[in-house]
Amino acid sequence: MRGISAKSLVEVLAAVDAATGSTSDLGAELFGAVSVLDGxxxxxxxxxxxxTEATAKVGLVTQVFGSKVGTDTLSVLxxxxxxxxxxxxxxxxxxxxAGVAAEVAAADAGGELDALETELFEVERxxxxxxxxxxxxxxxxxPADAKGSLLATLLDGKVTGATLALATQAAAARTGSFEKVLSNFGDTVAARRNRLLAEVRVAHELGETEQTRLAKALANKYGREVHLNIIVDPAVVGGIAVSIGDEVIDGTMSTRLEVARRRLAG
Known part of the structure; x- marks a missing residue:
């Protein structure tokens, strides 16, 4: 968002930060309000x-949502x-x-932020x-409800509540494809700790020492902590490919062989 909307978003997120109750309930209720307003x-x-005067609009949302949501949600609305x-x-x-921010805050408070980052990536895969x-x-x-029920059947008991909530909201595909929206939600989780997400593609599993060394090297390069999401793909043959945002560092053997093949072919 830009301009006046961006300034208003800051106030909305501040209201989320000021919530005194369960941020997980807040997230669910905000997602519900989005569904109602979209329709x-x-x-x-x-x-x-x-x-229209702000007081009149606040009165209207209280009338519409007051009996259905908690006081924190009404404050954010x-x-x-x-x-x-x-x-x-x-x-x-x-x-x-705001709903995503509330779910992330709930995961952070419950010590599940690392799990949330990893699980969102795995769900996308x-x-x-x-x-x-x-x-x-x-x-x-x-319908979003039908897709939500499907995801609940697939994921319930296998992921944290925050992961299921964010995956279900991503399935509404309000601002893009499921994968794009879920990836954006993952960036929000990473931003909670001021760190970047890196997709790492390798031919074989990396040991703990190798992962630590790679994470440290990337942190030095980007000036921020980096969370690694590792994909084992035998097709890369050897080496490693790292994607962070729109930047790709491709040092895989498969890519090198393809470049050599093209050069030989003239």
Missing amino acids: APALRRVLTDPS GAAVSGRWSSMRDLTDALET IIRSDPDLRQVVSDRGI
Whole structure:
């Protein structure tokens, strides 16, 4: 977000930080509010209308959500509708971001932040590797509730509550494909500790010493702590490929052999 919406988002996230109750409940309730508002364009229009007094908008969200959510959620919703937004969509996008922040805070408070980072990456890999499953969770024509139920069946008891909540929200595909949204959520988790996420592709498992050495080298290069998500892929033959954001460091043997083959072919 940019401009006036970005300033309003700061206030919304501040309201999340000020929450005194369960941040996990807060996250779930905010995701629920996003779903309601996505399906009610007329209500969104009123709540983002700059000509409507903030007190009136706060009263309206209290009337709509007051009996369904806790006081922390009402505070965040109040902060959101009291802000100024460049578009109606920015309001719900901000509330989704707030819900993610709440889930991440809950994982942090429960000592599950490392697990959340790793599990989000693994969930993305599982979905990506199954074409049928990938098509279902990426299909915007399938109701989000149905996709959420499918993910709950697949993941319940195997991942933390925060991971399941974020994967379910990503399946709504509000701002992009399931994989893109889940990856963005992973960046939010990493940002909680001011560190980067690196996808590392190798031919064989790396030992603990090798992982520590690689993480340290990347931290020195980027000036921030780096969390490694490692993929074992025999196709790389040897060497290593590291992706951080849009930057790729490819030192795999398979790539070197392909370059040599092209040179020989002229």
